Amino acid sequence: xxxxxxxxxxxxxxxxxxxxxxxxxxxxxxxxxxxxxxxxxxxxxxxxxxxxxxxxxxxxxxxxxxxxxxxxxxxxxxxxxxxxxxxxxxxxxxxxx
Amino acid sequence: xxxxxxxxxxxxxxxxxxxxxxxxxxxxxxxxxxxxxxxxxxxxxxxxxxxxxxxxxxxxxxxxxxxxxxxxxxxxxxxxxxxxxxxxxxxxxxxxxxxxxxxxxxxxxxxxxxxxxxxxxxxxxxxxxxxxxxxxxxxxxxxxxxxxxxxxxxxxxxxxxxxx
Numbered sequence: 001x002x003x004x005x006x007x008x009x010x011x012x013x014x015x016x017x018x019x020x021x022x023x024x025x026x027x028x029x030x031x032x033x034x035x036x037x038x039x040x041x042x043x044x045x046x047x048x049x050x051x052x053x054x055x056x057x058x059x060x061x062x063x064x065x066x067x068x069x070x071x072x073x074x075x076x077x078x079x080x081x082x083x084x085x086x087x088x089x090x091x092x093x094x095x096x097x
Numbered sequence: 098x099x100x101x102x103x104x105x106x107x108x109x110x111x112x113x114x115x116x117x118x119x120x121x122x123x124x125x126x127x128x129x130x131x132x133x134x135x136x137x138x139x140x141x142x143x144x145x146x147x148x149x150x151x152x153x154x155x156x157x158x159x160x161x162x163x164x165x166x167x168x169x170x171x172x173x174x175x176x177x178x179x180x181x182x183x184x185x186x187x188x189x190x191x192x193x194x195x196x197x198x199x200x201x202x203x204x205x206x207x208x209x210x211x212x213x214x215x216x217x218x219x220x221x222x223x224x225x226x227x228x229x230x231x232x233x234x235x236x237x238x239x240x241x242x243x244x245x246x247x248x249x250x251x252x253x254x255x256x257x258x259x260x261x
Contacts, residue, residue: 035198039254042122043237047196049106050125050145050208 007036013077025092048080099245104128107163109142109172111179112244119241123192125209127216127232128240129169130189131225132247133181139244140181142172146208147215165215173223188220189229189249189261191240209233229261 011034022029037044081089099115106126112118118141120128131140142162146152149164161167177183193213213232220227231238231251241250249261 033198037196037235039124039196040122040237040239043124043194044196046106046122046124046126046145046237047208 003036003038006038007034010034010036017077017079021089025089027088027092045078052080099243104141104143106143107145107160107168109140109162109168109175111138111140111172111176112242113138113179115243115245117241117243119239121239123238123240124194124196125192125212127165127190127192127209127212128238129165129172129216129220130191130240130242130247130249131169131172131176131181131186132189132242132244133176133185134187134247135185136179136181137244137247138176138179138181139242139247140172140176141240141242142168144168144212144216147211165212165219169216169219169225170223173225186225187228187247188225189242190216190220190227191231191238191249191251191261193232194237195233195235196237231259231261 014034015031018029018031021027099117101117101119102110102112104110104118104120108120110118114137116139118130118139120141120143123143126143126145129142129144131142132138144165145163147164148166149159149161152164153159159167161171173183173186176186190213193209193216195207195209199207210233217227229249231249236253236256239252241252242248243250251259251261
């Protein structure tokens with residue numbers, strides 16, 4: 001229950017950012033099925049690190065904060081685009097190199 | 098007083114005189130402990146990918162510590178240079194987990210398992226026997242190896258701790 005709640009919150013947030021990026025860039029962005037895990041940050045990030053080991057060192061970091069009464073929680077969204085994808089995004093924003 | 102030597106990702110190092118090697122948060126990566134119980138020399142390698150031919154990019158300088166088929170031999174050589182004897186060296190390996198549900202990316206699908214297979218193949222090629230293994234499953238591991246006893250200690254988040 002708690003895990004699926006977190007997964008759904010993550011899904012909604014990621015979806016919002018992807019939608020915003022989609023309308024900002026005019027690109028169609030499809031989202032695949034989300035998966036989640038709770039573990040050491042290094043162990044989780046080793047998965048994208050392996051994928052990008054040789055090809056990129058750029059990520060987009062978004063810090064956000066949730067609040068409810070006196071309770072607050074801050075979190076981070078790491079958007080790790082593929083190299084080709086990042087180029088497309090930057091080009092359509094007029095920021096291509 | 099023994100000191101702790103941190104081995105980063107795509108890195109390898111050795112320890113003597115009771116010093117301890119540690120590598121944090123092995124996910125799909127694999128940690129390879131080599132130990133010579135007579136010389137009391139321990140070695141630890143933290144590899145990310147199976148083979149240099151399959152996964153390196155010619156645009157960048159190759160990091161030999163990153164691949165199973167290049168890192169382990171370098172580690173073994175470093176131990177031998179410090180007084181270890183090849184026929185006494187034994188291996189213990191850990192990591193190679195699948196951190197997320199299968200994803201549709203053929204290039205890195207099951208990368209943890211492929212790393213473990215590549216590590217075993219390379220150890221077989223070097224004729225180093227594997228005496229303990231804690232691989233696979235779906236959680237991260239932090240790995241310690243002591244040069245005084247050659248014991249491999251694994252710590253996880255909420256899954257427990259083990260000594261091999």
